Amino acid sequence: MKTWNAKKEDYVDNREWFLVDAEGQSVGRLASKIAKVLTGKAKPTYTPHVDTGDMVVVINADKITMTGNKWTDKKYFRRSRFFGSLKETTAKEMLEKNPTFILKDAVQGMLPKTKLGRKMASKLKLYVGSEHPHQSQNPQILQ
Secondary structure, three states: OOOOOOOHHHHOOOOOEEEEEOOOOEHHHHHHHHHHHHHOOOOOOOOOOOOOOOEEEEEOHHHOEOOOOHHHHOEEEEOOOOOOOOEEEEHHHHHHHOHHHHHHHHHHHOOOOOHHHHHHHOOEEEOOOOOOOOHHHOOEEOO
């Protein structure tokens, strides 16, 4: 009996859409659930080298929570290619500037660091409010 592997053609048009309400949810726990859906590990047809995951729409991304003192202690770093250009931003400042970045960064950290991982990350749609333009896809609520 031969081993069955998923093929790219089987999953490109047959993706399901899931809706996640991030209000009051912890960043890390929510990110791990989203990463599992994006990679396709929740499906019995999971294949590591094929993108078998589904689309995820996250609403209320600005109402996430963090435990402990992470709002002030957690830092996000960025820099240009020049010496002395390191800039740091706390999680609280990042929430005010770019509320979707915190969750996007957490999910991307749980995905593979390859071309396939970047393709999986592009299936994540983050929105600040409760409105989103994906009503026509009839997203199911992710538990």
